[in-house]
Amino acid sequence: DPNKNGVWGMLDEYLKKKFKYQDENYLTITAAFVDSGNGQHTDAVYSFCKNKEDRWIYAIKGRGGLGVPLVTGPTKPKGKNISLFTVGDDTGKSQILSRLKIKEPGENYCHFPNNLEKGYTDEYYKGLLSEKKIVKTVKGRPVIEWKVIYKRNEPLDCRKYALAALDILPVN
DSSP: OTTSTTHHHHHHHHHHOEEEOTTSOEEEOOOEEEEOTTSSSHHHHHHHHTTOGGGTEEEEEEEOSTTOOSEEEEEOOTTOOSOEEEEEHHHHHHHHHHHTTOOSSSTTOOOOOSOGGGTOSHHHHHHHTOEEEEEEEETTEEEEEEEESSSOOHHHHHHHHHHHHHHHSSOO
């Protein structure tokens, strides 16, 4: 709950964390997107993300629709001195579900550890596959709808935001 004491501090500490490999090397979180949501916690997200751009931590908002790019921006919300990116919900979900169908390691193949202790449980995979894309025609135009087939879609949303955060990084 973003309104509980200490939550934002815990998130900040987690985003600074170093993750150790068995071979003694470390990984760090290079970039993070924080969903500014539907207005309930927008100001809290903006406050958290402010002054963290040097760490590639940004507020985002989702936007549905055909042809909406995976990431656009940044823009400056009215009266706020932060950068806000827009994430194309349909584009992100479509890319992820398409990539999950790739069976051979290579470009766009999704790698997952075989490790229940790291959270890759049946529950995680159900959440990753929690929505099904349906294209309908409304007034002669195609419209994307997502049919919920499992109520917990956080793994799909988190992967979509991670894919979008990767997209803004200056890497080849």
